């Protein structure tokens with residue numbers, strides 16, 4: 001297959017004035033839930049390309065991406081300007097290792113996301129064969145403001161469909177919201193609030209974690225988890241912490 005295929009935007013969903021999703025029709029190779037592809041646009045004769053995780057499950061006919069407009073960014077503001085019918089270049093080849101087949105067995109799988117990094121976890125949670133892998137899937141989705149929580153309806157539907165196996169913990173850092181934790185993921189782990197909210201301890205013998213998004217959040221969260229005895233998951237030395245940095 002060629003390096004790029006022409007995709008067509010089918011829909012843009014605006015979650016707020018900077019957070020949006022694009023549904024795109026494009027012929028790409030099969031991917032594994034949790035992987036990412038690339039989107040690109042021509043700008044002044046040059047192709048500007050960036051990585052974006054698939055939000056859709058592998059079996060869905062349309063590709064879906066969740067993105068935030070980075071104010072001074074080269075590509076994301078242009079992606080936000082796309083409308084249904086517009087063309088966007090899509091890399092046909094998926095990449096990335098934030099996938100369940102890279103994560104060892106355990107009792108609970110904790111998925112920690114900041115901002116748009118909830119996307120790969122939604123792809124995993126909507127994939128057909130995920131639910132028999134762990135007793136519980138715990139999605140911790142941290143954003144600045146309530147309006148930054150995308151896909152809430154889909155996530156609530158997962159809670160209803162899997163009341164025992166799925167636990168959702170929304171975290172909002174910059175406002176107090178009833179029924180949601182306030183703060184940042186590493187602090188909420190180290191002070192015990194997350195374990196208390198879920199009712200499950202974080203321990204190397206039972207816990208697996210996947211962490212995605214803001215690199216500083218990942219660095220600090222890994223440090224806290226290592227302090228609790230968890231180790232990075234590498235192919236040669238399996239552990240409990242699997243990460244993907246967005247920048």
Ligand SMILES: Cc1cc2nc3c(=O)[nH]c(=O)nc-3n(C[C@H](O)[C@H](O)[C@H](O)COP(=O)(O)OP(=O)(O)OC[C@H]3O[C@@H](n4cnc5c(N)ncnc54)[C@H](O)[C@@H]3O)c2cc1C
Nearest residue numbers: 036050051052053066067068070073074075076116246247
């Ligand atoms: C493996 C991988 C998967 C990714 N998946 C997604 C995705 O699903 N959705 C998405 O929006 N972005 C994702 N990104 C980031 C994306 O590739 C771009 O970096 C982002 O859209 C900004 O591009 P830009 O050209 O507008 O800004 P640039 O000029 O490239 O500026 C980059 C700066 O923007 C900030 N930034 C970049 N991405 C984000 C983000 N998601 N949230 C907050 N701040 C950010 C950082 O400060 C970074 O240094 C992913 C990156 C990687 C490496």
Ligand SMILES: NC(=O)c1ccc[n+]([C@@H]2O[C@H](COP(=O)([O-])OP(=O)(O)OC[C@H]3O[C@@H](n4cnc5c(N)ncnc54)[C@H](OP(=O)(O)O)[C@@H]3O)[C@@H](O)[C@H]2O)c1
Nearest residue numbers: 068069070114115142143144173174184185214216217220
């Ligand atoms: N979301 C907004 O209100 C807003 C407004 C204007 C512009 N923007 C721009 O939009 C882009 C994306 O912003 P975003 O809000 O999606 O992503 P983000 O800045 O990564 O924030 C997402 C979540 O991660 C938390 N976080 C940040 N650093 C952390 C760390 N070291 N440890 C743990 N948690 C950490 C944030 O908490 P804190 O809130 O404590 O940082 C927030 O809850 C940025 O370029 C930003 O400049 C966003």
